[in-house]
Structures are given as C-alpha cells and as structure tokens.
Amino acid sequence: MQSITILGATGSIGTQTLDVVRANPDRYRAACLTTNRNIELLADQIAEFHPDLVVVREVRAAEELRRRNPGDVEILVGDEGLLRAATYPDVEVVMSAMVGFAGLVPTIAAIRAGKRIALANKETLVVAGELINCLLKDLGGSLIPVDSEHSAIFQCLAGESPSEIERIILTASGGPFRELPAEEFARITPERALKHPNWSMGPKITIDSATLMNKGLEVIEARWLFDTLPGQLSVVVHPQSIIHSMVEFIDGSVKAQLGLPDMRLPIQYALAYPERIANAHPRLSLSALGTLTFFEPDTGRFPALRLAYEALERMGTAPAILNAANEVAVAAFLDGTITFTDIPRLIERALAEIPVRDAPTLDDILEADTTTRRTVRSYTGC
Amino acid sequence: MQSITILGATGSIGTQTLDVVRANPDRYRAACLTTNRNIELLADQIAEFHPDLVVVREVRAAEELRRRNPGDVEILVGDEGLLRAATYPDVEVVMSAMVGFAGLVPTIAAIRAGKRIALANKETLVVAGELINCLLKDLGGSLIPVDSEHSAIFQCLAGESPSEIERIILTASGGPFRELPAEEFARITPERALKHPNWSMGPKITIDSATLMNKGLEVIEARWLFDTLPGQLSVVVHPQSIIHSMVEFIDGSVKAQLGLPDMRLPIQYALAYPERIANAHPRLSLSALGTLTFFEPDTGRFPALRLAYEALERMGTAPAILNAANEVAVAAFLDGTITFTDIPRLIERALAEIPVRDAPTLDDILEADTTTRRTVRSYTGC
Numbered sequence: 056m057q058s059i060t061i062l063g064a065t066g067s068i069g070t071q072t073l074d075v076v077r078a079n080p081d082r083y084r085a086a087c088l089t090t091n092r093n094i095e096l097l098a099d100q101i102a103e104f105h106p107d108l109v110v111v112r113e114v115r116a117a118e119e120l121r122r123r124n125p126g127d128v129e130i131l132v133g134d135e136g137l138l139r140a141a142t143y144p145d146v147e148v149v150m151s152a153m154v155g156f157a158g159l160v161p162t163i164a165a166i167r168a169g170k171r172i173a174l175a176n177k178e179t180l181v182v183a184g185e186l187i188n189c190l191l192k193d194l195g196g197s198l199i200p201v202d203s204e205h206s207a208i209f210q211c212l213a214g215e216s217p218s219e220i221e222r223i224i225l226t227a228s229g230g231p232f233r234e235l236p237a238e239e240f241a242r243i244t245p246e247r248a249l250k251h252p253n254w255s256m257g258p259k260i261t262i263d264s265a266t267l268m269n270k271g272l273e274v275i276e277a278r279w280l281f282d283t284l285p286g287q288l289s290v291v292v293h294p295q296s297i298i299h300s301m302v303e304f305i306d307g308s309v310k311a312q313l314g315l316p317d318m319r320l321p322i323q324y325a326l327a328y329p330e331r332i333a334n335a336h337p338r339l340s341l342s343a344l345g346t347l348t349f350f351e352p353d354t355g356r357f358p359a360l361r362l363a364y365e366a367l368e369r370m371g372t373a374p375a376i377l378n379a380a381n382e383v384a385v386a387a388f389l390d391g392t393i394t395f396t397d398i399p400r401l402i403e404r405a406l407a408e409i410p411v412r413d414a415p416t417l418d419d420i421l422e423a424d425t426t427t428r429r430t431v432r433s434y435t436g437c
Numbered sequence: 438m439q440s441i442t443i444l445g446a447t448g449s450i451g452t453q454t455l456d457v458v459r460a461n462p463d464r465y466r467a468a469c470l471t472t473n474r475n476i477e478l479l480a481d482q483i484a485e486f487h488p489d490l491v492v493v494r495e496v497r498a499a500e501e502l503r504r505r506n507p508g509d510v511e512i513l514v515g516d517e518g519l520l521r522a523a524t525y526p527d528v529e530v531v532m533s534a535m536v537g538f539a540g541l542v543p544t545i546a547a548i549r550a551g552k553r554i555a556l557a558n559k560e561t562l563v564v565a566g567e568l569i570n571c572l573l574k575d576l577g578g579s580l581i582p583v584d585s586e587h588s589a590i591f592q593c594l595a596g597e598s599p600s601e602i603e604r605i606i607l608t609a610s611g612g613p614f615r616e617l618p619a620e621e622f623a624r625i626t627p628e629r630a631l632k633h634p635n636w637s638m639g640p641k642i643t644i645d646s647a648t649l650m651n652k653g654l655e656v657i658e659a660r661w662l663f664d665t666l667p668g669q670l671s672v673v674v675h676p677q678s679i680i681h682s683m684v685e686f687i688d689g690s691v692k693a694q695l696g697l698p699d700m701r702l703p704i705q706y707a708l709a710y711p712e713r714i715a716n717a718h719p720r721l722s723l724s725a726l727g728t729l730t731f732f733e734p735d736t737g738r739f740p741a742l743r744l745a746y747e748a749l750e751r752m753g754t755a756p757a758i759l760n761a762a763n764e765v766a767v768a769a770f771l772d773g774t775i776t777f778t779d780i781p782r783l784i785e786r787a788l789a790e791i792p793v794r795d796a797p798t799l800d801d802i803l804e805a806d807t808t809t810r811r812t813v814r815s816y817t818g819c
Contacts, residue, residue, distance in 0.1 A: 210692060214596020219713045224723075291724050301695070305715040307702055309695040310592060313683070320689055331601045333687040341606075341731035342673050349723035 057083050058145045059326070060170075062137065062161055063152035064088035064109075065096040067257045068175040068201065068318060072150050073100060075323045079332060087140035089153070094120050101125045108143060110136035137161040142168035148326060150201070151176045154259050155382050156424055159183055163417070166196050173325035175201035177260075177272045178382075182375040183420050184279030198280075199325040204273050205280055206321035207299035207312035212281070213329075215304065223277055224301040224309070226293040227270040227352060228253050233294060237356050243395035245388060253296040253316045262385045263359075266398050267352065271363020272381075275374050278367060285367045290360065292350040297339065315339050358399040366406060371413040372423035373406060379427035380405035387435045401434050439465050440527045441708070442552075444519065444543055445534035446470035446491075447478040449639045450557040450583065450700060454532050455482060457705045461714060469522035471535075476502050483507045490525060492518035519543040524550035530708060532583070533558045536641050537764050538806055541565055545799070548578050555707035557583035559642075559654045564757040565802050566661030580662075581707040586655050587662055588703035589681035589694035594663070595711075597686065605659055606683040606691070608675040609734060610635050612647040615676060619738050625777035627770060635678040635698045644767045645741075648780050649734065653745020654763075657756050660749060667749045672742065674732040679721065697721050740781040748788060753795040754805035755788060761809035762787035769817045783816050 059076065063069045064085075076083040089110035090097045097109055098120060108129045111117050117132045131139055141149055141161040149165040150173045151158050158176030165172055166187065174180070180187060191198055200206050204225050212220070231250050232243065248265040249258060256264070263269035274288045299321075301311040314320055315337055323332050341347075354361040359381070366377040380402040387393045393401070405427055412419050441458065445451045446467075458465040471492035472479045479491060480502060490511045493499050499514045513521055523531055523543040531547040532555045533540055540558030547554055548569065556562070562569060573580055582588050586607050594602070613632050614625065630647040631640060638646070645651035656670045681703075683693040696702055697719055705714050723729075736743040741763070748759040762784040769775045775783070787809055794801050 210690060212596075214594075216713075293723075298693075303720065304713050306705060306709075306713040307696060307699075307716060307718045307720055308592060308706065308713070309721050311680075311693045311695055313691040313693055314689060317689075323688060324690065327688075331598075331686050331688040331690070333603075334689060336689045338685065338689055339691050341675075342733045345731060347729045347731075349727060349729075351724045 056081070057147050057326070058086040059083055059148050059150060060087035060089075060140050060143055060146045060165070061085060061150045061152060062089050062141060062158065063154065063176075064100060065090040065093035066152055066154060067255065068150070068152035068322065070096075071318050072152065072322050072326075073104065074319055075326060076104065078334065079323075082332070083326060086146050087143045089137055089140050092116050098123050098125055101128050107145070108140055110140050134160070138164045141165040141170070147171060148173055150322075150326075151179060152201070154257060156182060156378060159420075163187070163190065166190050166194065166198070169194065169196065172196070172198040173201050173322070174198050177202065177276055178378050180276040180279045181272050181378050182424065183417065184275065184374070186415075186417060186420070188279055188282075199328050200276075200280055201321050201325045202273060202276070203316070203318065203321050204300040205277060206324055208277065208281060208302055210312045210324070211300070211302040211310040215302070215310075217282060219305050220281065220283060220287065220302060221305045222287050222289055222303040223281060223283055224303060225270060225273055225277060225288070225290050226296070226298050226300050227267060227290050228264065228296045229292040229294050229350070229352075230265040230267065232265055232356075233292065235356075240356060241394050241396045245391065248388075248395060252294065254318075258389060259382070259385055262388060263381070266359040266395070267357035268359035268363065268381050268398070270352070271360045272378065274363055275367050285364065290352050292352050293347065295344065295347055297344065297347055313339055359402065362399060362402050362406060369411060371411045372415045372419055373411045375415070375420045375423040376405055376409050376411065376427045377402060379424045380431045383428050383431040383435070392435050401431055404434060405431050438463070439529050439708070440468040441465055441530045441532060442469035442471075442522050442525055442528045442547070443467060443532045443534060444471050444523060444540065445536065445558075446482060447472040447475035448534055448536060449637070450532070450534035450704065452478075453700050454534065454704050454708075455486065456701055457708060458486065460716065461705075464714070465708060468528050469525045471519055471522050474498055480505050480507060483510050489527070490522055492522050516542070520546050523547040523552070529553060530555055532704075532708075533561060534583070536639060538564060538760060541802075545569070545572065548572050548576065548580070551576065551578065554578070554580040555583050555704070556580050559584065559658055560760050562658040562661045563654050563760050564806065565799065566657065566756070568797075568799060568802070570661055570664075581710050582658075582662055583703050583707045584655060584658070585698070585700065585703050586682040587659060588706055590659065590663060590684055592694045592706070593682070593684040593692040597684070597692075599664060601687050602663065602665060602669065602684060603687045604669050604671055604685040605663060605665055606685060607652060607655055607659060607670070607672050608678070608680050608682050609649060609652040609672050610646065610678045611674040611676050611732070611734075612649065614647055614738075615674065617738075622738060623776050623778045627773065630770075630777060634676065636700075640771060641764070641767055644770060644780075645763070648741040648777070649739035650741035650745065650763050650780070652734070653742045654760065656745055657749050667746065672734050674734050675729065677726065677729055679726065679729055695721055741784065744781060744784050744788060751793055753793045754797045754801055755793045757797070757802045757805040758787055758791050758793065758809045759784060761806045762813045765810050765813040765817070774817050783813055786816060787813050
C-alpha cells in the first residue's frame with residue numbers, strides 16, 4: 056500500500072490520479088490533497104478518500120471548508136501547507152500536478168524529502184531542469200514523467216542504454232488550428248482555442264497546445280528528463296495523438312509507445328513503475344482507426360515552438376523567462392486582453408529584452424520569473 | 438571479435454549478414470559459410486571474407502569449388518558439413534538462415550553446442566518450438582529472432598516483464614494481392630506473386646507473403662519465442678511495413694518498433710544484442726511518409742492465415758504438417774503445377790487427412806515432415 060500526495064488534486068491530472076487510486080484501493084491511498092480554490096470538489100474528495108491532510112490556497116477557503124465539517128482531516132493553507140503536503144512523512148509518491156510555475160518549489164521540497172516524484176507539472180523541469188537533475192543525482196532520487204509524451208519516451212527507453220539514443224521524436228497533435236490559414240490567427244477567440252481535438256485538459260495547457268508552446272515546453276522538459284542535446288530533440292505533428300512519442304536509436308531502429316488518448320494510463324504507469332497494472336480501459340485498435348498521419352510542424356504559424364528551441368539553446372534563465380512570459384500572455388489571452396498572435400509576440404519580446412543569467416540558482420530562477428511576469432504585464436498594460 | 442557461422446550464406450539473409458560483417462570488421466568475422474548450390478557467390482565470399490570452413494550440398498559442387506582454387510579454406514559436403522559448421526569450435530553465434538525445414542537439424546545442433554542462435558529460419562520454431570524451448574531452457578541457451586516482426590517484438594519487450602504482455606500484434610504488409618478481388622486469385626501467376634511491394638526476399642518467403650502463410654508461420658513462431666497463448670497473438674495488415682510489430686501490455690499501453698524495411702537492422706541487432714551498433718543506413722521520417730494505414734486481415738481470401746491458427750491450436754505435429762504441406766505446395770506453384778488457390782487447399786487437405794501426433798519428439802517431427810511431403814506430392818501428381 057503506497058501513500059500518495061497529490062499537488063493539484065482538483066485539476067485534470069489530479070482527478071484522474073484519484074480515478075487510478077479509486078480503481079486500485081489495495082495499492083494506493085490518497086494521503087494529502089491540495090487545491091488552489093476548488094473547495095466544492097475538494098470536499099467531495101475528502102468524503103470519498105479520507106486523506107490525512109488537505110491544503111487550500113487562501114485562509115478564507117480553509118474557513119469555508121471547515122464550515123462544511125469535513126471530519127478529522129487536517130486543513131492547512133498556502134505555501135506552508137503545500138510544503139507540508141509535499142514532504143508528508145507517510146507519503147512515498149508525490150504527484151506533482153499543479154499548474155504552472157507554482158509547482159516548482161513544492162516539487163523541489165518533495166525531492167529533498169526523498170519522495171519519488173510523478174511529474175505532471177511541466178514548468179518544474181522547464182525552468183529548473185539543471186537544478187532538479189543535480190538534486191536528483193545528489194540524493195539518488197527518482198522522477199517518473201506523467202505527460203503522455205514523456206511517459207511514452209520513458210517506456211521506449213526501458214531496457215535500452217541512454218548512450219544509444221540518436222534522437223527523441225515528440226509527437227504533437229497540432230492543436231485545433233493545425234490547418235487554419237495564417238491570416239486568420241489574429242482572430243482566434245479563447246472559446247475556439249479551448250476546444251482541443253483529442254485531449255480534455257485544463258485551460259492553460261489547452262491554450263499551450265493551440266500555440267504549440269506546449270510542445271516547446273515538452274522539448275525543454277525532454278532535454279532534462281532524458282539528458283539529450285537540443286539537436287537530438289525533434290517534433291512531428293500527428294493529429295490522431297495515437298503514437299504518444301518515439302525514440303530513434305543509433306542503429307536507426309525507432310521505438311514508439313501508442314495508446315488511446317487517456318491520461319489515466321501514464322498516471323498509473325508513473326505510480327506503479329516498474330510494474331504495470333491491469334485495467335479495463337478501452338483498448339487501441341489500429342485497424343478500427345485505419346489511418347495515422349504525420350506532418351512537419353509549421354513554425355511560421357506556430358512561432359512558440361521556435362521560441363522554445365531558442366530558449367533551450369540559450370539556457371540559463373532563458374527557459375524561465377519563456378515560461379513566465381507564456382503564463383502571463385496565456386492568462387491575458389484568456390481574459391480577452393490580447394490576441395492569439397500576441398502570445399508568441401510578447402514571449403519573443405521578453406526573451407529579447409530581459410537579461411538572461413547563466414547557471415542560475417533557485418533564487419535566480421524565482422527572480423527571473425518575477426521580473427518577467429512584471430515586464431510582460433507592463434507590455435499588456437494590465 | 439565474434440566469429441560467426443552463417444547457415445545459408447548465399448541467400449537474402451546470408452548476404453545481408455555479410456553486409457553487416459563487412460561494415461563491422463572490428464566486431465565480426467565470418468568463420469563458416471554454407472550454401473545449397475550457389476558456388477559462384479560462395480567463391481566470391483571466400484575471396485572476400487576468408488572463412489575457415491565452407492559447406493555445399495553436393496559432392497560435385499564441392500569439386501567444382503575446389504577447381505576454382507579458393508585457397509586454404511576447408512570444404513565440406515552435405516549434412517555432415519552443416520553439422521560441423523553449426524558446431525564449429527571458435528564460433529560464438531550461428532546465423533540460422535537456411536530456407537525451410539532443412540534449417541531445423543543444424544539449428545538444434547548449434548543450440549546443443551552452446552552457440553548463441555540468430556534465428557532467421559522460421560520453420561525451426563514452427564515445427565519444433567516446444568522442443569527447442571526445452572533445449573534452450575535445459576542448456577541455458579539464447580536465441581535472438583531475426584525476422585523483422587519478431588525482432589520488433591523482442592525490442593518492444595526489452596525492460597518489460599513477460600507476465601505483463603496482454604497481446605502481441607504482428608503487422609503484415611498484406612502482400613501484392615491485398616486488394617485483389619477473390620475471383621482473380623485462381624489466375625495469379627508465379628511472376629506476379631514474386632513481386633513483393635516492400636521487401637526484397639527469397640522466392641519461398643515471397644510466395645508465403647502473398648498467401649499470408651508467412652504471417653501464419655510467424656504467429657506460430659511468436660507463440661514459442663514469447664511464450665504466449667494462441668489467443669494473445671493477433672495480426673494487423675499494415676501495407677507500408679513501417680511498424681514492424683507491436684506488443685500490448687496489461688495496462689493497455691502499446692509499444693511498437695518502426696523502421697524502413699531493411700533486414701540489415703534486425704540482423705545487426707541480433708548479432709550485437711544487447712548492444713546496438715551505430716550505422717549510416719537511411720533513417721525513417723514519418724512526416725516524409727505522411728500516412729500509415731491499418732486493416733483487419735481477410736482470412737476469406739487468405740485462408741492460409743486461418744490454417745496456421747488452426748495448426749497452432751491443434752499443436753503436436755500439426756504445425757509440422759502445415760509447414761511441409763506449404764513447402765511442397767509453394768514449390769509446385771512456382772513450377773506451374775498448381776494454382777495459387779491450390780496452395781491453401783492442399784494444406785487444408787493435408788491437415789485434415791494426416792494424423793497428428795501429440796508431444797512429438799524430433800523423430801516424430803521428421804517423420805511428420807516426410808509423410809506430409811510424400812502425401813502432398815501425391816495430391817499434386819508430382
């Protein structure tokens with residue numbers, strides 16, 4: 056029986072992690088659950104899973120939760136609460152599923168506390184990959200990716216030698232605007248951008264999928280997860296999202312991991328690794344699907360992917376600037392403050408204007424994040 | 438430096454094995470080469486690779502080879518020569534690449550002599566899978582598949598637990614008659630059947646690909662190579678031959694191995710395993726290919742696949758009968774004695790009429806082979 060902390064329990068990955076816990080009550084126990092402000096859902100989760108500890112963002116939310124009389128669960132608030140959940144003594148695995156940069160500090164705390172990390176939070180490795188890798192190496196810690204692409208790569212590398220990797224090929228659905236002419240991009244509304252063709256995900260990552268920044272962040276993440284050079288990381292657009300990613304080896308052999316788009320699979324893989332758990336999820340039938348297609352990504356219409364490669368080549372705090380600029384820009388787009396094409400434009404400007412610091416410490420990264428957010432907000436006038 | 442015996446050095450797999458030896462002179466040495474009767478090519482191979490021993494089928498061929506003054510190579514003849522090559526003292530790896538049932542006895546001899554087997558000869562496991570597996574288990578021997586499909590499955594299983602296999606999915610090109618209407622099958626000529634859309638192979642296996650018997654034999658082979666039940670083995674038609682085969686695990690995750698159709702890759706994988714050797718072969722580009730398609734196999738037009746499953750369910754000497762009937766029928770088709778649709782018809786009749794013996798010894802298998810050949814020849818009137 057493994058006790059789990061879920062950082063971001065009420066989000067898309069969090070609730071699907073609880074699906075896996077529900078389906079495997081003899082294997083997993085949800086010991087700590089955290090949410091930003093979804094008190095309603097958290098109260099339901101407390102009633103069903105009886106965690107030891109829950110954490111909410113604000114004091115008022117905690118008070119509201121207490122009024123609902125949730126039993127003897129401990130309720131904590133804010134960063135202190137998150138750190139407690141991330142380092143909770145009984146817990147073996149921390150599912151890091153908070154959205155955005157906010158996931159970084161609690162994930163580092165969990166690694167320092169010797170927890171095994173199931174990593175769904177992209178930004179942790181994007182902004183602090185080198186730092187995290189050093190920490191994992193020093194402490195002998197382990198981190199299993201949850202993103203379907205990185206889980207695919209991780210699975211393809213089972214039993215293989217990392218020195219025999221020639222190239223990692225991330226697949227991208229291409230998002231809802233894969234075939235949209237360039238001149239229509241400026242008129243894309245948040246409503247249209249929030250309709251992903253294959254995956255049901257949170258709003259931030261859905262917009263990132265529409266700009267292809269999601270794939271850019273994944274390229275940076277892959278660089279740290281699999282210790283590869285930027286030139287070894289490539290992207291192919293695969294609209295059906297059936298091949299979740301691939302690895303090409305030095306002999307030209309390519310291994311791929313395939314499946315129906317269902318995040319419960321990489322989630323349970325990360326929890327159960329190195330075992331696999333039998334389940335009754337629907338199975339992939341390639342003959343029922345009939346056709347898989349593949350295209351080169353178009354960095355003309357989707358400059359975010361190019362910007363991510365540039366930040367990866369530049370290194371230092373450049374990925375942190377890229378990420379913070381993207382978070383602010385996506386929020387401004389969802390608020391209706393900027394257009395869809397402004398998103399990469401603001402990121403490019405931030406990368407050009409904000410000084411990059413090399414070999415950054417955690418404080419340097421936090422500062423780059425804060426500076427970038429302030430700067431990009433000033434661009435948007437918010 | 439590894440010394441290799443190539444049983445069937447002048448065939449398609451044999452010559453491509455020598456391509457790999459040629460490309461890796463610091464790793465591999467061709468110590469023993471055998472051929473049925475292709476003296477011309479064998480003489481060239483002697484001049485280039487300086488083997489210690491060569492073996493030809495007939496005394497007259499050996500005499501002709503000696504007249505060509507090939508230097509100080511030892512020249513042996515017939516079964517005795519094959520056994521000597523299969524068990525040659527210096528040799529570590531035996532590439533078993535003879536065509537048909539004839540490969541069985543020398544392969545068994547090589548296993549008994551403690552050689553590692555690179556297995557390209559399908560019939561060995563088809564007719565004697567249980568026996569071979571017992572032998573490998575008793576002697577702690579190892580056998581690496583060379584068929585692109587089984588190499589793919591073997592690669593997908595690296596780092597995975599065999600008990601977590603749910604299903605093995607062999608891909609089939611569907612052959613040149615994938616889209617041919619049923620009523621035209623009786624008029625298929627050997628010339629048309631010998632034109633495979635993706636792979637350049639020997640005539641026997643090319644006809645087997647056209648009838649889908651090749652896939653049926655591979656299903657039986659997979660049953661023994663990966664210790665699975667017949668119900669765990671499925672076939673999907675994939676005309677591009679890019680996905681070489683797949684494994685579905687108990688959690689629904691599917692792993693696939695992909696590559697351009699080039700037998701040098703599985704050959705060098707089998708020789709180098711568990712390492713991979715860097716090479717400059719052309720690389721797969723899915724975006725350049727654009728589309729991969731998948732279909733259910735049609736056992737109405739291709740009854741050979743159904744017959745193979747029936748022989749696998751029946752077990753005992755049934756696969757040996759299937760195989761011998763197929764070898765005789767394919768030879769008769771190539772001679773122009775029977776039609777394309779007669780091939781599965783004769784096999785079905787042989788399976789229905791020839792008694793099956795359970796838990797067969799090697800002698801039982803040899804006898805089933807002899808009996809079946811005689812019987813099926815009597816059907817064709819040859």
